[in-house]
Amino acid sequence: AVWNLGSVNADQVYRLPRPLEPGETMTADAFQRGLGGKGANMSVALARAGSVVHHIGAVGADGTWMRDRLAGYGVGVAHLVERGETSGHAIILLDTEGENRIVIWPAANHLIETGDLAAALGTAAPGDWVLCQNETNLQADFAHKAKARGLRVAYAAAPFDVEAAQAMLPHADLLVLNEVEAAQLETATGLSPEALPVAHVVVTLGARGCRWFDTVSGVSRDFPAPRVTVTDTTGAGDTFTGYLVGALDQGAGMGDALALALKAGAVMVTRLGTADVIPTRDEVEKFFLS
Numbered sequence: 001a002v003w004n005l006g007s008v009n010a011d012q013v014y015r016l017p018r019p020l021e022p023g024e025t026m027t028a029d030a031f032q033r034g035l036g037g038k039g040a041n042m043s044v045a046l047a048r049a050g051s052v053v054h055h056i057g058a059v060g061a062d063g064t065w066m067r068d069r070l071a072g073y074g075v076g077v078a079h080l081v082e083r084g085e086t087s088g089h090a091i092i093l094l095d096t097e098g099e100n101r102i103v104i105w106p107a108a109n110h111l112i113e114t115g116d117l118a119a120a121l122g123t124a125a126p127g128d129w130v131l132c133q134n135e136t137n138l139q140a141d142f143a144h145k146a147k148a149r150g151l152r153v154a155y156a157a158a159p160f161d162v163e164a165a166q167a168m169l170p171h172a173d174l175l176v177l178n179e180v181e182a183a184q185l186e187t188a189t190g191l192s193p194e195a196l197p198v199a200h201v202v203v204t205l206g207a208r209g210c211r212w213f214d215t216v217s218g219v220s221r222d223f224p225a226p227r228v229t230v231t232d233t234t235g236a237g238d239t240f241t242g243y244l245v246g247a248l249d250q251g252a253g254m255g256d257a258l259a260l261a262l263k264a265g266a267v268m269v270t271r272l273g274t275a276d277v278i279p280t281r282d283e284v285e286k287f288f289l290s
């Protein structure tokens with residue numbers, strides 16, 4: 001099983017005819033509300049990949065629909081608690097050039113308590129994976145406790161935060177980050193991916209696929225991404241990470257797990273939306289048969 005400590009956000013997406021200017025008020029020409037947050041996206045991807053996944057986190061009193069939706073996708077929500085009035089949310093402004101501008105308010109995502117972590121890890125089995133990102137509080141505490149129980153720790157260092165990353169690295173067995181985050185981490189710490197104190201580092205490279213650094217043996221390997229027509233890259237990285245950790249949890253080797261994650265990420269960029277449109281494993285396999 002995979003124990004994912006992560007954010008759950010209500011994404012409010014407004015499509016605008018053009019970017020907003022300071023002081024300007026504009027009526028959007030389309031609106032959509034959906035389930036998002038890096039944590040929730042990864043939990044859905046894990047479930048879609050066929051893994052048993054338990055989501056650890058918090059929503060507010062207004063978050064029942066998100067809890068229900070996660071459960072509907074097959075994500076275990078026994079450790080997704082209700083705390084405070086307001087759930088985490090994101091206001092996403094899309095303009096016609098495909099650029100987006102995003103405001104996030106963490107709300108309940110930052111109200112996770114140490115007792116919540118202990119309750120979840122109390123039922124985890126040695127050899128299970130835990131996963132975390134930077135949109136909650138207590139990630140390093142969670143990773144530290146998980147390691148002590150013999151679990152394996154995967155960490156997506158997004159959105160990038162140098163203090164959060166430095167606290168997490170000593171506990172991580174697998175680090176996933178995009179090219180921008182890898183550069184930010186190198187600037188902040190002076191360490192390139194192959195020099196990080198983490199056994200497996202995966203740097204995602206968008207349409208160019210990814211590079212896997214096995215820092216123990218000092219070998220790196222490039223994996224190309226399948227070529228697809230891009231509609232919307234939102235959630236592609238989260239889908240990639242969920243599928244990667246899911247495949248590893250199901251016993252795949254790193255090479256096979258990365259190949260599957262790249263296929264899932266590629267299918268995801270052909271779709272508009274986030275958690276609600278993450279492809280199932282069947283859809284991923286079928287996509288590349290046609």
Ligand code: ADP
Pocket residue numbers: 178179204205206207208209210225226227228230233235236237238240261262263265266269
């Ligand atoms: P992020 O979306 O987190 O910024 P990337 O842009 O590196 O990170 O994308 C993450 C992963 O999503 C890639 O490794 C790849 O698997 C998939 N992906 C993103 N863009 C494309 C694309 N144009 N074609 C195919 N796969 C893509």
